[in-house]
Amino acid sequence: MQNEYEIKKEMCEIGKRVYNRGMVAANDGNFSVKLNDNEFLCTPTGVSKGFMTPEYICKVDAEGNVLQANKGFRPSSEIKMHMRVYKERPDVNAVVHAHPLYATTFAICGIPLTQPIMPEAVIALGCVPIAKYGTPSTMEIPDAVSEHLQYFDAVLLENHGALAYSDSLLNAYHKMESVEFYARLLYQSKMLGEPQEFNKEQMDKLYEIRRKMGLSGKHPANVCPNAKAGKPSCHSCGGACSQSAPEATADADLVASITKKVMDQLGL
Numbered sequence: 155m156q157n158e159y160e161i162k163k164e165m166c167e168i169g170k171r172v173y174n175r176g177m178v179a180a181n182d183g184n185f186s187v188k189l190n191d192n193e194f195l196c197t198p199t200g201v202s203k204g205f206m207t208p209e210y211i212c213k214v215d216a217e218g219n220v221l222q223a224n225k226g227f228r229p230s231s232e233i234k235m236h237m238r239v240y241k242e243r244p245d246v247n248a249v250v251h252a253h254p255l256y257a258t259t260f261a262i263c264g265i266p267l268t269q270p271i272m273p274e275a276v277i278a279l280g281c282v283p284i285a286k287y288g289t290p291s292t293m294e295i296p297d298a299v300s301e302h303l304q305y306f307d308a309v310l311l312e313n314h315g316a317l318a319y320s321d322s323l324l325n326a327y328h329k330m331e332s333v334e335f336y337a338r339l340l341y342q343s344k345m346l347g348e349p350q351e352f353n354k355e356q357m358d359k360l361y362e363i364r365r366k367m368g369l370s371g372k373h374p375a376n377v378c379p380n381a382k383a384g385k386p387s388c389h390s391c392g393g394a395c396s397q398s399a400p401e402a403t404a405d406a407d408l409v410a411s412i413t414k415k416v417m418d419q420l421g422l
């Protein structure tokens with residue numbers, strides 16, 4: 155398990171990758187890591203994320219209030235967006251926000267990343283919707299993002315950029331890389347001709363691969379077993395997908411075994 159200082163160092167390393175890959179310009183972008191339910195580390199506002207050292211990193215509580223920040227550093231102005239993700243997705247331990255060129259281009263044109271065109275994008279991302287535009291640093295962005303949190307692990311922010319979140323900082327960053335690579339592929343294939351999409355059979359096989367890999371998160375592959383029986387899938391049953399489905403099964407098994415014991419004792 156990493157200690158707090160090691161996490162800060164990792165945040166600086168991820169900052170370098172985000173900056174060096176051109177996912178942000180100048181001082182843009184921000185990311186955060188959950189330490190526990192009331193302590194979160196976040197990048198400061200007004201500095202280039204490519205040149206941070208551990209003492210740049212700030213600590214906030216679940217409301218985004220500063221718990222610790224060295225002189226001259228303040229938490230990101232977008233911290234409310236991060237806090238909304240942690241609040242509504244307890245499985246998330248890290249959030250990354252950036253402005254990658256191609257993903258942001260799609261966000262500006264109002265085109266979500268939904269065409270299934272390559273195996274890795276289907277397996278890693280599923281679909282990436284667009285959260286409607288909100289003024290930076292207001293509650294408009296957290297509110298817009300909130301609509302998609304139960305169904306997706308990455309969203310485009312209309313006329314702004316992209317947001318990715320996962321169970322670790324590295325995974326959240328990789329998700330952002332995948333979003334950008336997918337957007338770039340989609341853009342270039344549209345330039346060259348009409349991208350060929352996978353059919354349903356091919357999609358089902360890719361979803362099966364994701365399930366076998368045991369990847370967590372909200373993804374079309376993680377629909378509850380009801381979907382296969384023609385009942386509402388996770389996208390229409392309030393997000394009760396992979397996390398709740400096995401529990402539901404476990405509960406049903408428990409009820410069945412208790413019922414059997416009671417019946418046995420009653421001699422029925």
Ligand SMILES: [Zn+2]
Pocket residue numbers: 182183251252253314315
């Ligand atoms: Zn931004």
